[in-house]
Amino acid sequence: MTSCxxxxxxxxxxxxxxxxxxxxRVMLNRDQFFPGYCFVFTKEHVTELxxxxxxxxxxxxxxxSRVAEALYTAFAPAKINYELLGNMVPHMHWHLVPRFxxxxxxxxxxxxxxxxxxxLTSAEYAGRVALIRKTLEAL
Amino acid sequence: MTSCxxxxxxxxxxxxxxxxxxxxRVMLNRDQFFPGYCFVFTKEHVTELxxxxxxxxxxxxxxxSRVAEALYTAFAPAKINYELLGNMVPHMHWHLVPRFxxxxxxxxxxxxxxxxxxxLTSAEYAGRVALIRKTLEAL
Numbered sequence: 001m002t003s004c005x006x007x008x009x010x011x012x013x014x015x016x017x018x019x020x021x022x023x024x025r026v027m028l029n030r031d032q033f034f035p036g037y038c039f040v041f042t043k044e045h046v047t048e049l050x051x052x053x054x055x056x057x058x059x060x061x062x063x064x065s066r067v068a069e070a071l072y073t074a075f076a077p078a079k080i081n082y083e084l085l086g087n088m089v090p091h092m093h094w095h096l097v098p099r100f101x102x103x104x105x106x107x108x109x110x111x112x113x114x115x116x117x118x119x120l121t122s123a124e125y126a127g128r129v130a131l132i133r134k135t136l137e138a139l
Numbered sequence: 140m141t142s143c144x145x146x147x148x149x150x151x152x153x154x155x156x157x158x159x160x161x162x163x164r165v166m167l168n169r170d171q172f173f174p175g176y177c178f179v180f181t182k183e184h185v186t187e188l189x190x191x192x193x194x195x196x197x198x199x200x201x202x203x204s205r206v207a208e209a210l211y212t213a214f215a216p217a218k219i220n221y222e223l224l225g226n227m228v229p230h231m232h233w234h235l236v237p238r239f240x241x242x243x244x245x246x247x248x249x250x251x252x253x254x255x256x257x258x259l260t261s262a263e264y265a266g267r268v269a270l271i272r273k274t275l276e277a278l
Contacts, residue, residue, distance in 0.1 A: 048207065048211065048219055049200070049207055050207050050208035052204075054201065057204060058193075058197045062193065065188040065191075072187065072189070079186070079226050080187055081223070081224045081225075082222070083220075083221070083223075083248075084220070084221040085218070085221075087217070087218050087220070087238055087246035087248075088246045099226055106226065107227045108250070109226075110250075111247070111249075112250045
């Protein structure tokens with residue numbers, strides 16, 4: 001699967017690496033239009049939830065849940081949005097997006113209106129990564 | 140929670156009822172622009188994944204996974220999309236959406252472009268509900 005961008009994402013974007021868990025890797029989304037937007041993606045190239053053994057699925061979902069709780073703790077949003085799509089990149093990657101009542105698209109889905117990506121400085125990326133990592137480790 | 144539309148959805152739309160599972164209820168979405176689009180929602184009024192006990196979370200996700208497999212079996216889509224949002228109705232409800240390479244929005248998210256809802260006849264709703272129910276029971 002050398003052509004899968006999710007298989008190489010961890011190595012491709014070292015500045016966005018948050019944590020390596022048992023089943024999944026956690027990375028900050030480069031576009032921080034929605035502050036705290038992270039990806040939680042499996043180390044293995046798998047696609048549908050129902051392809052996983054129940055034990056692996058439970059472990060993946062425990063990790064998704066734990067990262068969601070860390071985002072909730074760190075950013076105090078109104079809601080977390082959890083999305084597993086994979087139409088363009090089928091390798092299982094969860095979009096975990098803290099949503100705020102002050103965000104321009106609230107309460108609509110994040111995809112309902114196009115926006116210019118919000119890029120941070122290297123120091124800002126590092127700070128946000130460190131905050132999420134520290135919160136995650138403390139859970 | 141008398142003001143929660145998800146708490147009363149099962150009783151409100153009997154023609155869309157597919158199945159009552161241990162943790163969740165399964166209903167067809169009235170708008171069938173995306174054929175097979177279902178909701179899987181908890182019987183309890185809960186919101187975030189990380190609020191659930193691990194055993195309950197595992198059970199909810201097993202049901203989400205099983206419904207996704209039934210949709211995949213019944214409709215043969217290219218991908219299933221799984222979305223837990225809840226910005227407007229926080230009561231936990233999963234959007235399970237079979238996606239086809241022939242659908243007008245493929246491969247973009249279902250929210251990326253507005254569309255007029257596709258309503259079926261009563262007989263067509265009943266047929267689609269029965270197909271999904273039968274496939275689910277056979278898994």
